[in-house]
Amino acid sequence: MFKSAYKKFKSFPIWLKITSYGVILYGIYLILLGLVAPYVIQTQLPSALQTMLGREVSLAKVSINPFLLRARIDDLSVAKSESSKKLFALKRLEVEVNFWQSLLTLNPTLSHINIDAPDVMFSRQQDGSLSFQDILTRFAQRAKKQPKETHDDGKIFALRIGKISLLNGQFAFTDSATGTHLHYQKLHFNLNHFDTRALISSHQTDKPHNKFDLKLTGQQQGQMNLTGQLQLSPFKAVGHLSVQRVALTPYWQLIQPYIRAQFAHGTLTTKLLFAVNVQKNGLQWQLNDGSLALNNLQWQDKTQPKVSLAHIKLSHINASSADKSASIGQVVLSKPQVEAVLKNNSLDLVRLFTPKWPASSSTKSAPSQGQSAAPWQASLDQVSLEDGSVSLVDDDFGQGTRWDIKKISLKTGQLSSDLSRAIKYQLSLALMSPSHQNAGQLSSSGEIVPQTQSVRAKLKLSDFDLTTLGAYITPYVNIQLHSGQLSSVAQLRFSPKQQFDYQGNLALTQLSIDDNVTDKPLLKWQKMAINSVHFSQAKNILDIKQIQLTKPFLRVVVTPKRQTNLSHLLVSHQAAKPSSHQAKEPPQTAATKSAANPLKINIGKISLSQGRAFFADRSITPNFASGIDSLNGDISHLSSKPGTVAKVHLKGAIDQYAPVTLSGEINPLLKQPYLNLDLNFKNVELVSVSPYSGTYAGYYIDKGQLDLGLNYQLKDNQLLGKNHIVINQLQLGKASNSSKAMNLPIKLAIALLQDRHGVIDLGVQVSGDVNDPSFGVGSIIWAAIKNVITKAVMSPFSLLAKLVGSDQQLNYVAFAPGRAMLDKSEQQRLDKLAEALKKRPKLKVNVRGSVNLAQDALAISEFKLKQQLLKVSGLAKLPKDLSASQFPMQGPLVDGLDKLYTSQLKKSVKATRKKIVAQIKAQQGGKEPSAEQVTTAVHISMYNQLIKVQKVPKSQLQNLAQIRAQQVKSYLVNHDKIDPDRIFLRNSKAELKTDSTKVKLQITE
Template sequence: MKPSPKIQDLRAEQSHRDRGRRRLRRCLVAIGVVVLLVLFGFFGLPPIIKAQAVKHLSAALGREVTIERVRINPLVLSVAVEGLAIKDRDAGPFVGWKRLYVNFDSWSLFTGEWRFQEIELNGFSSRVVLHKDGTFNFSDLIPAPAASTPPAAPSTPARPVRIGKLTIISAAFDFTDEGRPAPFSTEVAPLSFTIEDFRTLDGPGAPYAFAATTEAGESFDWRGTLSVNPLRSTGEFSIGKLALKKYAPYYADRMRADILDGTLDIAAHYTIDLTEGARVLGLNNGVIKLGNLQVAERGVSSPAIELPALTITGISADGVKPSAGIQRISLDQAHLRIRRDAGGALNLLTMLTPEKIPAAPATTAAAPAPSAPVALPDVKLDEFAITGLLVDFEDRTTPTPAKNTIEKLDLSVKHLSLSEAAAPVAINLAVVLASGGELAVEGSAVREPLAANLLVKATALSLSGFTPYVEPFLNLRLASGTVSLSGKAGVAGSAATFQGDVSVDQFAALDGAQAEDFAKFASLAIRGLDVTTEPLAAKIAEINLVDPAGRFVINADKSTNFATVLRASAATPASKPASGGPPAKTKTGAPAAGPSPAWSLGKFTLTNGSFALTDRSIKPAVQTALNQLSGTVTGLSSADLQRGDVDFHGKVDGIGSIAITGKLNARAVTPAPNAATDFVIDARSIDLSPLSPYIGAYAGYELARGSLTLDVKSHLAQRKIDSANVITLNQFTLGQATNSPEATKLPVRLGVALLKDIDGNIVIDVPVKGSLDDPNFKIGRVVLRVIVNLLTKAAVSPFSLIGAMFGGGGDELAYQEFAPGEVNPLPAEAAKIETLRKALKARPALNLDITGSFDAAADQDALRQQQLTGQLRVKLWEERRVQDPATLPPEQIELSPQDEARLVAGLFAEKFPAGVVVKPDGSTMAVPVPKSEARAERPEPRAYHRGQPILRPVFEPKPAPRSIVPPSSIVNVSKDMQVQGISTAPTLADMRRLLAADLVVTDDDLRQLATARAQQVRTLLESGQIAPERLFLTPVPVQPKGARVLLQLK
C-alpha cells in the first residue's frame, strides 16, 4: 500500500501542473503569435511592402515604378520581388527584373556580420542612355556633390557582409549613346553571374563566374575567386568575338579609316592581392587574337589592311615591379595595300590620324625643367613573327606611279627587351617579290649602343619595277635586269660596313622617248666589295662586265637619245626675300672639303662590248659600231702614285681594229701633283664607208672608198693634257657630187688632193695641249678646228699650204713672173717651178690649171721693139744677100750695135725726113713734113715665123724712094725751136721708140704672147716628170692680169 502523499508534495505537484499549464498557454500564445506573424508575413506584409515600395520609389526616383508581386517567407526569412519595372522619364524602360530573391541568414542575428544564404536576380534588365549633352538618363538620381569638406572618419568599421550564393540569371543590359556622330546602341544579353561564399572580411576567396553575350554574338566570361577585404582575386577572363565594327562611333572621329570587319578575342589568367606589404598585380597566360580584320580608307570599299589572324600569346605582366612579357606575336597571311601619295604621305599613317586635328593652344606653357630619366619598365618579347605577308605598294611621288608587290614576307625577331638595351636581338627576314627575286636577312642587332651584324642575300631581284624611281633623274625605262647580292652588313653607331659580292644580270634599258635600246649587258659582277662609311672607303677586288652594249642615236630633229635620257632635273627656285625686306644674304664661302674617299679596284674586265652610233638626221642614216671590245684595267686606286694598267682591244664594224693601252691614274683629273695618266690609242683599217652620208652631206661628195688610221699618245697630269694625234686617211677617194644644201663651200676635192700623198694617204698631225679647267677647251673641237683650218687654207691660199708642206714659199707660188714681151719666166721663178714639181709629184691627185696673161702697156711696147728689131734684121739680110746669096735667114742674123745704129738711123730718116725735136722732159716730137712731099708707104707685115720662142711679125718694106740719109741730116730744125730750149739731137733709143710707136701690135698678138708663156711653164713642169694630163692650159682672161702666168690647183 502506497504511503499517502504529503501536503508539500501535493502542493509541489499542483504547482508543477500550474506551471505546465501556464507554459502551454504561453506556448500556445507564442505559437499563435508566430502563426499570425507568419500568416501576416506570407499574406499581409507583401501588399504593404509592395504599396510602400511603389509609393516611395516612385517619389524618390521621379519615375513610374510598378511591382507585380512581393513574396515573403518569414519562415526562412526570404523575400522575393517579382515583376519590378521602373520606367524612364521618356516612358521607356529603365530598370526591371522578373524576380529578385533574397534569403537572409537568421544567424546574422547572433554573429557580427550580415549573412545572406542566397541572393538571386532573374531576368534583370536595364536601359542606360547617354544623351548628347553628356548626361545619362539617370543623372538626375545622382546627388550633387557637397562642399569639399574632409570626410569624417567612421567611428566604427562597417559591418561585414557574407553571401552564401549570389546568382544573376538571364540579365539584359541595353546601352545607347546619343552623343556620338552616329548613335551607338548595344545589348548585353543574356548575362549571368554566380559567386559563392562571398564575404567582405578576410578569408578564402569566393568562387565566382560571370558570363554575358551581346546581340552581336560577343561573349564575356569571368571566373575565379574574389575576396574584398583586402581585395584579392584570382581567376581568368575572356572576351570572345568582340565585333570591332560595332564600336565605330567611338573611334570613327579619331581615325580616317573604316573597320569593315574584324573580331577581337582576349583571354588571360590574373591575380590581384592588395594586402598591405604583399601586393600582387599579375597577369599570365594572356592571349589576344585579332581575326579577319579589314580596315579601309574612309569612304573606300576595298580594304587597305587585311589581317586574317593576329595572335599575341604568352602575355604576362606584373603591375608591382612593373614588368611585362609576351611569348609571341604572330601575324599570319596578312595583306597590306600601301600607297604613298604625291605629297609623300603614306595612306596607312594617314588612316591613323583624326579627322579633325585640334588647333594648337594660343599660348604655350613654359617647358618644365628636365627631370631625371625614368627607368624603363622591363618589357620583353620573345618573338615577333610575320608569315605570308602580302604587300601591294603604290608610290605616287614619281612621275609614273610605281607599283610593286611583295608576294610573301616572313619575319622573325626574337629576344626583344625594352629595359635590356644591350641584349642582342635575333633577326630573320625572307622576302619574295611578285616580279621575281628573293631577299634574305639573318643576324643580330643591339639597340644601345647601336650595332648590327647581318648576313644579307638577294637573289635575282627584278629591276623593271623601279623605272618610276629612275624617271625623275633619267628619261629611262628599265626593261629587264636582276640584282643579286651576298655578303655581310654591319652597323656600329653611325658607321656602317658591307663585305660581299654584287651582280646585275640581263640588264636592259630603253630610252623613254623612242622606247629603243639604250644600254644593256649580260652581267655586271662586283666581287670582293668592301665598303665602310667611317672613314668613307671602298675596295673592290674585281669587276666583270660581260656583253655590254650601248647606242648613241641622233634623231631626225638632231636631238640625241643621250640628251633625252640625261635630261636635267628642274632647278630649285631661288629663295625670295620677305615682302618689303632686304634680299637675303648668301654665303659666298664654302666649308672646306674633307678628305676624298679612299678606294681601290684590283681588276676591271670588259668582255665583248658593243657600242653603236645611229644618225637619222641625214639620209641615208649612218650606222656604225665599235664591237668585240674586250680588255682589262688593273691596279686602280685613289692613291696619287698608283697607276693602273689599261689594255683594251676591239673592232670597228667588225673590220678595223682598235687598241687602247697605257697607264691610268684616277687622280689625274685632279690637281694632285704626282698623279699622271698616259695612254695610247692605235686604230687601224677603220672603214669609212659607214660614214659616207656625213661626207656627202657636209663635204658635198659621196665617199667612194677610204679607211682611217689613228695614232694617239696622250699625257694627262694636274688636269692638263698633252696629246699627239696623228690621223691618217688611207685611199680616201671622193665620188660624185651630192649637191647637199648643207655642204661646205670650201674646195673639198682640192683639200683632199693637197693632203693626199703619193701613197694615197692623208696624214694630219694634230697636237693638242690644254687644261681641263678651261671651259673653251674641248679635244674634239681642237681636232675639228685643225681640219677646218686645213680646208680653209686650201680654199684661200692653197699654194701657201704647199709651200708649208714642201718648203718653197707661200702665195707667190700661184704665179710665174715674166719680163715684158718674154715667154721665159724670170730666173728668180725657177725655185718656184721646182717647188711645184715636188708638190705635184708628191700629190698625184693634184692637178694644175695654167693661165697665161699679159701687161697691155709693157708687153705692147716690148712687142713693137721686137718688130722693129725684125725689120732691122731684114734690112741687114737684104744688104748681105746682094753680096752673098747664101747668107743666113733674117731671124738667124746676129745684129751688131754698129749695124743696129746704122739701120735705125736709116729707117728713121726715111720715116722722119723733117727730123725730130727733143723736149726738155726727154720726149721727142716729129717735125711735120710739108704736104707737098710724098710720104713713104708703110710696109705691110707678112706672115709670122714660128721658129723662134715668140711669134714675131717680120715686115717686108717696099724700096725707099731715095737713099738713106745720114743721121746728121735729121738735125734740120729752125732756130726758133732752139731758142725755145728744144734739143735737136735724138738718141738711138729715141729713134727706136719713135720708129716702134708707129708699128701695130694687136690684141691677138698679146693673147698669143700669153698663150706662149703658159705653154712654156707647162713645158718646164713636164720636164719634171709631171704627167701632161695633170696640166691644163686655160683660155687667156679677157681682163689681163699682168706679165705673168697664173696657176690654180685643182
C-alpha cells in the same frame, strides 16, 4: 469570460504556461513577419526608393516565409529619368537567413541570396552624361550631409552567406552620341561560402570560402567566364578570366565617330590568371600566364577592305603593378594584309586611322612636387609576322603603279621598354609584278640598337625586276625599260655618329632599255657585276674592287633633225617654284659644301667583255650606220685622289674585222679631269662612211681604207689632240650634189694629199677649252681636218714646196721683159716643182703665159730699134752694152741713128741739138755745155723718141705669152721627165694676161 479563462490559464502547470506563451509569441511572429512585414515593405519600399533615387520604382510582390526565414521580392523595376523605359528590373530577389547557424556562430549567416533575371539598361546621352548620373549626384549630396563616423576598429562586419547566385541576367548599354548598342545576356554569377572575414589560403579546404564564378554571353554569342576566390579584408581576389569569340564590332562603334576607318569584323579571345589586392599604398594587381587573340580582323573604307589580319596572338602575358613590370612571350601576326593608296603626298591609311578627337578644354594636372613615379618596365620576347602582304597604289609619283609585296615574314628577338637591348630581327618578302609574277625577293637579318639609334643588318636582294620602276623613270627620262634585274648581297650599318655604311656586291643583269626617239634598243648588257662595294658616309668614301660588264651594247643615232637620241633622254621640265615655307639654301652654299668635302671614289678595275656599240646617222642621205664589235679590255685604278690616273686598255673591231684600240690614262673623277688617251683604228673601210663623204664632201667613196691614230690630252680643262690619219687607196665615186657639201675642190685636195703610193698621211692637231659651251671633240676634229683641206686647196704650191723642203714659191715662172727664155734660177724652180709632182702623181698643172704690157712692149720696141740700127749701120753686130746713155759719139751707129730720126720722126737733128744746148745752158745758169755733154743728151733724146714710135702689135704680145708657157712645159717634160699629159697649156692668146711677165701655174686633179 476572459477572466474565467485567465483564471483557468493560471491554474495550468508552468510548462504549459510557457508553451502557451511560446505559441502566442510564435503566432504573433508569423503574423508580423509573414503578413504585416511583406505588406509594409510592398507599400513603403517603392516610395522610399523613389525618394532616394528620384526615379519611379515599382514592386509587384513581397513575400516572407517566417518558417524558413526566406524573403522574396518579385518584379522590382526602376524607371529611367523622364521615361517609361526601365533603368533596372529584377524578376526575383530571394534571401534566406540561416537562423541556427547564426545562433551557433554568433555571426549573421544567410543560407543564400538568389537574384533571378536582373535587367540593367542604361545609356549615354548626346552631351556625354549617363542615364543614372542624377542618381549618383543625389547619393553624393546625401553623403555630404551625413555625419562622418569617427570610430573604426579596422574590422569588417562579420557576415556569412552560403551561396549568392545571379541567374539569367541581362545588361544593355546605349550610346546616343555614337549610336552604339551593347547587349549582354545569360549572365550567371555564383559566390559560394561567402564570409566577409575569410582569407584566401593556399591550403584549399573542401568548402573554400568566397569562391565565385561569373558567366556572360555577349552579342554574336561571345562568352566570358570569370572564376576565382576573393577576400574582403584586406581586399584580395585571385582567379581566371576566359573570353571566347567576343565580337569587337559593337565596341568599335564607340570610337567610330573619331576614326574614319570602318571596322568590318573581328573577335577577341583571351585567357589569363589574375590577382587583385588592396594595400596601404593603393590597389595592386597581377596578371599571369595570359594569352590574347584577336581573330579575323578587318578595317575598310567606304568601298573596300584596307587592313585585315587572320589573327593577332599574344602569349605568356605577365604583368604586375607592384613591380611595374609587364612581359609578353610572343606576339604573332598572321596573314596581315594592307591595301593603301598614295595620293596628294599622303597615304590614305594615315587619314583613315588618324583620330579626329574633339577639342578639349581640360587642363593638365600639375606634376607632384618632390615625387617621380618609377617607370614601368615592359619586355617582349618575340614578334612574329607570318605570310603578310602589302598592296600600295602610287598615284603621286608612280602614275598608278601598284606595288604588291607578298609572303612577308618577320621575326624579332627580345624587345624592352627601356630600349637597353639590341633588337634582333629576320625579315623576308617577295615583290610581285602587276601581272602577279615574281619581281624579286628581299631578305634581311640583323639588329637594331634603339639607345644608339644604330642598325646592323645583312641584306640580300634577288632578281628585283627594274621594269616596276618604269612609271617613276618615264616622266624624267625618255626611255622604255624592257627588262633588268637587280641583285645585292650586302651588310648595312647606320648610326647617327658613323652614319650610313654599305659593304657588299651588286649585280644588274639582263638590262634592256629602248629610247623613245627611235623606239629601238639604246642600252643593253647581259650582266654588270659590281664586286666588293664599300660606301661609308662617315668617311665619305666609295670603294669598288671591280665592275664587270658582260656583253654591253650602246646605240647612238643621229636623227634627221641632226639631234642624237642621247640628247633627248632627259625630259625637260619647268623649274618648280619653291614654296614660301620651304627652306632655301643658296647654290653657292651647296657647292661650297660639296667642294669642301668631295666624295672619295676608288675603283680597282672596270672590265668590259664582248661589248658592242652601234652608230647611225639618219641626217644624211643615204643613211650611215656602223658598229664596234668584240669590245674587250679594262680600266684599272680609277680614283678621285689627286695625282692618280687610271690605266685604259680596250680592244675592239669596227664592222667585225677592222681593229680598234684605246689605251692610255684617264681620271674623270678629279676636280679638273685628266686624260691622255691613244685611240687607234686600223683598216677601216671608207665605203662605210661613204654617206658622210657624199653629204659633206660632195662625192661618194668607192674605195679606200683608213688608219687613224688619235692622241688626246686634257689638262687644266684644255684639250690638246694629235691625230695621225692615214687614208690608203682612196677613190671617189660619183658626185652627190649635196647641198651640205663644203665648197672646196675635194678631188684636188685628195690629189694634193695623196702620195704616189695612194696614201694620204696627215697629222692634225686640235685644241679647245672644255668649259666653252660650244665645245665638242667631234666638231674640233672636223674643223681641224677641214682646215688642212682648205689650206691644201687654197695654197697647193705651199704644200708642194714643203714636200720637197723648199721655201721657194712654185706657183709661177719669171721671165725677163720681152724675153721667153728660162734663166737658171727659174729652171731650178721648175726642178723643185717637178720633184713635188712626182710625189703627188695625181696632180696636174695648168700653164698660162702672161705679159706686162708696159715692160714687155718697151723691151720689144727697143729690140726692134736695135735691129733697125744694125741694118742701117751696116755693122755685123751691135755692141753688147748698147743703150741710150751708152751710145757711141760718132761712127756708123750715130749716122744710122740720125738717119732713122730724120726719116721716122721727120725732125731735124741740128734743131734738136740746138734745143738741147739751150736747155742745158739754162740748167747750168748760162754756162756753155761741153760737146760730149751735148752729144750724149742728144743721143738719149733721139734714142728714146725712136723707141716710142715703134709699133708692137697685140699679136706679138700674145705670141710672147704663149711661147713663155711652151718653154715651161717643154722644160718640165723634156728636162724633168714629167708626163706630158700632166702639163696643160692654157690658151694664152685668147685671154691675154697683161699684168706680169710671169708664167702662172695652177694645180688641178
